[in-house]
Amino acid sequence: MSLLEMSHIKKRFDDLEVLTDISLTVDEGNVLGIIGPSGSGKSTLLRCAVMLEKVDSGEITYLGEKAVWDGQNGRAVYAPKKKLREISRNYGLVFQNFHLFPHYSVLKNVMDAPVHVLGQSKEEAAQSAMELLKKMGLEEKAGAYPYQLSGGQQQRVSIARALAMNPKVLFFDEPTSALDPELTGEILSVIRSLAAEKMTMVIVTHEMSFARDVADHIIFMDGGVIVEQGAPEQVINSPKNQRTMDFLSRFQN
Amino acid sequence: MKSFSLLISQLGAGMAATVKIFFLTLVFSLPLGLLLSFGRMSKNFFVRNLSKLYISIMRGTPLMLQLVVVYFGPYFLFNMQISSAYRFPAVVIAFVLNYAAYFAEIYRSGIESMPAGQYEAAKLLGYSRTQTFLKIILPQVIKRILPPVTNEAITLVKDTSLSFAISYVEMFTAAKALATSWTSMMPYLGAGVFYYIFNLLIAGIMGFAEKKLNYYR
Numbered sequence: 153m154s155l156l157e158m159s160h161i162k163k164r165f166d167d168l169e170v171l172t173d174i175s176l177t178v179d180e181g182n183v184l185g186i187i188g189p190s191g192s193g194k195s196t197l198l199r200c201a202v203m204l205e206k207v208d209s210g211e212i213t214y215l216g217e218k219a220v221w222d223g224q225n226g227r228a229v230y231a232p233k234k235k236l237r238e239i240s241r242n243y244g245l246v247f248q249n250f251h252l253f254p255h256y257s258v259l260k261n262v263m264d265a266p267v268h269v270l271g272q273s274k275e276e277a278a279q280s281a282m283e284l285l286k287k288m289g290l291e292e293k294a295g296a297y298p299y300q301l302s303g304g305q306q307q308r309v310s311i312a313r314a315l316a317m318n319p320k321v322l323f324f325d326e327p328t329s330a331l332d333p334e335l336t337g338e339i340l341s342v343i344r345s346l347a348a349e350k351m352t353m354v355i356v357t358h359e360m361s362f363a364r365d366v367a368d369h370i371i372f373m374d375g376g377v378i379v380e381q382g383a384p385e386q387v388i389n390s391p392k393n394q395r396t397m398d399f400l401s402r403f404q405n
Numbered sequence: 406m407k408s409f410s411l412l413i414s415q416l417g418a419g420m421a422a423t424v425k426i427f428f429l430t431l432v433f434s435l436p437l438g439l440l441l442s443f444g445r446m447s448k449n450f451f452v453r454n455l456s457k458l459y460i461s462i463m464r465g466t467p468l469m470l471q472l473v474v475v476y477f478g479p480y481f482l483f484n485m486q487i488s489s490a491y492r493f494p495a496v497v498i499a500f501v502l503n504y505a506a507y508f509a510e511i512y513r514s515g516i517e518s519m520p521a522g523q524y525e526a527a528k529l530l531g532y533s534r535t536q537t538f539l540k541i542i543l544p545q546v547i548k549r550i551l552p553p554v555t556n557e558a559i560t561l562v563k564d565t566s567l568s569f570a571i572s573y574v575e576m577f578t579a580a581k582a583l584a585t586s587w588t589s590m591m592p593y594l595g596a597g598v599f600y601y602i603f604n605l606l607i608a609g610i611m612g613f614a615e616k617k618l619n620y621y622r
Binding site: 202204237240241243244245247249251252253254255264265268269270297298299310313314317 | 520522523525526527528529530531532536540541544545548620621622
């Protein structure tokens with residue numbers, strides 16, 4: 153059984169069709185990379201997968217549990233709120249702009265949801281939060297507030313915050329796009345080490361060589377459709393489709 | 406000298422009334438304003454527009470007129486007998502109804518200025534809507550709206566003087582009575598000093614609160 157299955161996803165914003173019949177699956181332990189020009193719909197696809205955006209039609213299934221399916225009139229039907237909340241425990245999201253809670257310390261950012269959503273004890277949550285921060289190289293920043301951190305550090309806190317909820321799959325929405333170039337490396341290496349631990353991830357990114365190294369499967373999107381997909385070496389090193397070639401040639405130089 | 410101590414004691418009594426109006430108004434209008442701001446931002450057409458109309462009337466008509474309506478309304482509308490004991494409740498009711506409208510708009514500006522990302526991050530972490538509002542949104546909103554709330558609080562101190570319109574004796578009414586019987590400016594000057602010191606105190610306390618909340622940005 154796949155961890156995530158999305159099939160025939162369609163989404164319009166008013167007159168603009170942003171997703172046209174998108175289907176994909178993510179298996180446990182795999183890393184899916186989604187690349188494509190801006191406006192290609194890749195971020196929207198991610199936001200649909202985590203229910204921040206509603207699809208117009210199509211199906212989304214996590215571990216066999218249907219979150220969305222097509223109704224009789226062809227419009228998407230969402231599972232009841234309670235069910236959706238349950239399903240949403242399967243995934244976490246790392247935002248492009250971190251969206252840390254500025255009034256909480258780094259430690260509280262990471263441990264608050266495990267305490268107040270999962271019902272962990274404070275000691276237990278603090279302990280695992282510290283372990284995660286240590287893994288991110290931020291244990292000495294536990295008492296700091298987000299504004300005191302660099303962008304790269306903030307993004308690492310937000311990764312720790314998402315991991316603290318023990319998601320089965322972690323989504324990344326252009327996790328390095330808001331960072332200074334010299335700070336992207338620290339985030340990419342964190343994601344690499346997560347991949348080495350067989351964390352299931354879906355990553356929307358502009359970092360081509362990173363996508364090639366870390367992903368098991370690459371999807372190239374343009375104009376709301378999947379233009380090309382396959383093994384990373386194949387899609388990135390020897391693309392077959394002209395649009396993929398054009399897009400990638402802009403990154404080569 | 407004797408007249409000076411009389412002035413202090415008379416104005417002091419008026420001051421106590423002013424302080425009472427001030428605190429009771431804040432205690433009731435701050436929560437009521439929050440509720441009203443929810444109504445103003447509601448997706449429900451009727452709730453939203455009713456709240457909008459209420460705010461528009463409360464902000465668009467003089468507080469003195471509202472005071473008179475609240476005080477004399479029960480008599481003229483329902484033919485109820487009003488006693489002088491109703492003066493104080495009437496003052497507080499009118500002030501609460503009026504200030505809630507202003508506070509509602511301040512809350513709304515604060516809530517609407519919150520970036521959508523805070524809601525989205527909270528949703529992805531599984532916080533309920535109530536948790537999201539109470540733990541994530543409201544604390545940040547309070548920090549943002551502290552300066553305009555300070556403004557309103559200071560205006561409120563001075564607005565308490567409007568109570569003279571229904572002859573409720575707070576500081577200004579007391580000063581006016583003394584000034585008339587003494588044919589002197591002194592009582593007004595004294596009242597002015599009292600108002601000023603009170604507001605200095607409020608500005609100081611709110612400034613302290615702002616500083617306290619400066620631990621994050």
